[in-house]
Amino acid sequence: MLLEQLDSYKLDITAIQELRWLGKGVMEKRDHVVFYSCQKKSHMFGPGFGKVFNYSLICAHAPTEDKSGEEKDSFYDELNEIYGKGPKMDCKIIIGDMKAKVGNEDVYRSVIGKHTLHNKSNDNGMRLINFASSRNMVIGGTVFNDKDIHKRTWKSPDGNVFNQIDHILIDVRHCSDLMDVRSYRGANTDSDHYLLISEIRSRISNARKIHGSQAKKLNCGKLVEQGVATRYTGLIGECLAGLSDSEDVSEAWRGLRDVIINAAGAVLGRLERIKYKNWFAGECEQVTHQKNQAYKRMQQRNHTRGGVEEYREARRKGTGLHKKKKREYDKQELI
Structure with a gap:
């Protein structure tokens, strides 16, 4: 379901937070490659990437505003260390759920633009600004004069509160490569975050992307x-x-x-790629489509009670059917 939503927006690279998997590794799913790094024992947090090509990308998930200063310091110390390990001449981009409300303070204009959703930065926002300043980066989502609804990246469960807490940071020397940053409310991944998309062009590298079939692994x-x-x-x-x-x-x-x-x-020869076994087809695709349509109607109605209930019912129906079909598929595989 997530991959279908990403495909519909034709994204080359996707940073994902809160995968809630275990361990770290690389997974191939259909035409996608997922790089993930999660906790070893508990299904909590866990950033991951879709497809990576050319740039040095850092996928981050920051502590919430109510966490202790020590935990926040530890996060930014680790982020700073990871940034420093990247190749010096690479264009570095940080993408993630930074839990940071970035304000519109003039004193930080070298780091932020004039088009933020919030007027005043919270503690996490100040920490993000200080980090960006220390590494000579720009917070991309504050640069572009988009509508407020396209600056929102998170909504509260009741649909009444909206914040801009997911961010994309890029090195100042490559800031002109960033063409746009905005959220898309139509992408439904059963998350309280909206899909945040940036458009980036590279005027430095002339490397061509070669389209074709993926090389098969040696046996x-x-x-x-x-x-x-x-x-x-x-x-x-x-x-x-x-x-x-x-x-x-x-x-x-x-x-x-x-x-x-x-x-x-x-x-040795080559191994045939394991084809995607589609238990998701048929009824699952139909109920997922119905759920996505209910999600869009809820957005258009500004989270009215009727719209929210319609979406929740469609989501419950879809989740129940997905679990049922997956159990039937797993049972058939064991026979």
Whole structure:
């Protein structure tokens, strides 16, 4: 459901907070690659990324306003350390739920723009401003003169309070690459946060994105079979014997790399990608569509009681059906 919402907005990179998974790793889902880092034992918080290409991106999830100063200090110390580890010449971008209300104070104009939702910064807002100032960054969502409804990134459960607490920070020297930052209320992911989208152009790198099928993984499991490892090393030896010497280190490395990969492909073969098993099709897609339509009607009616109840009922119906279909699918897989 989340991937379908992201696909509908044609996003290249997505920063996600509160995945509530366990551990860290990389997961492939259909045409998406998810990089995640969550707590080891408890299903709490956990930032993740969609697809990453070229930029140094940091996905952050800050403590709430009511947390202690020590916890907030620890968060920004760690964020500062992670920022410092990035390549010096990279364009660094911080994306996340910063829990920060950024005000419209003139004294911080080097860091913030004139178009914030709030007039006065809270404690988390001041900490974010101080961090951005220390790292020579700009808080992107405050720069663009969008409507207030497009500055809101969070709504209270009763739908009466709206805040701008999710932010995108970018290095000042790349600030002109940021074309727009605004929220989209139509994306329904059963969250109290709106989808925040930024449009970024790069006028420095001329690298072209090559579209095509994703390379299949080598079937390294075959190496344990009798005789396979011997044939693999033998083929590598034969290919290396016919490889011409080169004084250029880069060219020599490329030649060695190609020999190893080509030999592995010939002897080991490639693994077929596991196709997405779609238990979600049919009824699940229908109730999800109905829920999303109810969500949009609730937004258009400004969270009237009838609109909220209609959405909650559609959400309960969808969640119940999703769980039922998933249980049936898992049961069938075990047979």
